[in-house]
Amino acid sequence: MPRGGQNHIADYTIPGRGLAQRDVLVVIDDSAAMANYRERLASLPALVDATFGRLDRGLLDLRIAVTSNDGILRRTPSMTEPFLAMRTDFDLARSTNFSRTLADEVGALVDVGTAGTGPSKLLDAAALALANDGGFRRPNASLAVLFVGATDDESSRDPDEYAAQIQATVVSALVPDAAPRFDAFVADLAHAEGVGAAYSIDATDYAPAIDNLRTQFKTILPGMCLTAADVAPEVPGGQYDCTVTALVRDQELVLPPCGGDDDLVCWRLQPSQSCDADPDALELEVPVFWFYVSYPTIRMQCVVD
Incomplete structure (x- = not known):
């Protein structure tokens, strides 16, 4: 509860809109230039599992696909589709299209080797994979792309054309420090309303x-x-004394402020970008998956002047 002072209490009901959908495409250079990075790449499966496995437990409909320079979505022998799928429904029932752990499945997919002839054309590969996705991409899903390459991209078109075509929500590029084409792609992504x-x-x-x-x-x-x-x-960034709860499936869940060990389930106040009537107004940032539970109620109680 807030410490003394007046309390500003606001109750809001957000209509349910189904599960949050995220499609994740991993594009990895398979040329000989990657030989020195195979040991580091071995850390990716555990990182992906730790990150997206947690989100899956927070009500998410997730797909992960992997390709290399040829732009063909990879499969393991046990896969019936060219992507991994995992979903947690409102009753917390979890379903997948694979039988092993997510780390094991991702590990098999990202082991692309170094026998590719090169040169690295990861932007071409991403565009080709998305154009022939075998049902991977969904119209209402946001797209995250991870590029991994030991050299700069040598695809055939300008980076801004790929940014407009791929239309990713967010991109991470693990590339050399000197990679002007990837730098340009990341910059152009912002013009296409993405983040890179x-x-x-x-x-x-x-x-x-x-x-x-x-x-x-x-x-x-x-x-x-x-x-x-x-x-x-006196502390930079704004320090607010608030209590935030979410009513989900008749259970009241207390959300901690962001900045702790678990910043996926948290809240943050930040200066408003849309409250034109009050230049000092604040907006509440919360994990996106709370928006996809049927009729959640967010209650916020803060100390005010």
Whole structure:
């Protein structure tokens, strides 16, 4: 509960809209240039499992597909479709189209080898894979793309054309520090209303690249223009004394403020971009999957001036 002062209490009901859908495409260079990175690539399956496995437990309809320079979606012998699918329904029942762990399945798919003839044309590969996706892409799903390449892209067209064609919601590129075509693609992605970031393939830890895909699951709660007192104005970033709860399936769940160990289930107040009537108004950011539960109620109680 807030510490003293006045309380501003707001109750909102958000209509249910079905499960949040996310399609994740991983595009990996399979040329000889990747030989020195095979050991580091071995960390990707566990990172993907830790990141998207947690989101799956938070009500998510997820698909993961992998391709290399040929632009063909890869399959393991046990796969009947060219993608991994995992879904948690409103009753928390979990279903998949695979029998092993997500880490095991992803590990088999990303083991693309280094026998490709090159050069690296990962933007071409992504565009080709999405054009012949075997049912992977869904019209209402957001798209996250992870590029992994030891050299800069040498695809046939300008990066801005690929940004417009691929239409990704978020992109992480694990590429060399000097990769002007990937840098241009990431910059052009913003013009296509996406979010992108490049990370060094020489880094010892690839977790930030995966975390970038994860953080894009946050969204702004629409229609809420809030007032709250900054209880520690000397601390940068705004410090607010609030209690936030979500009513989901008749259970009241307390959401902690973001910044702790589990920043996928949290809330954050930030300056509003849409409350024109009040320049000091705040907006509430919460995990996107809360928006896809039938008729959740978000209650927020804050100390105000």
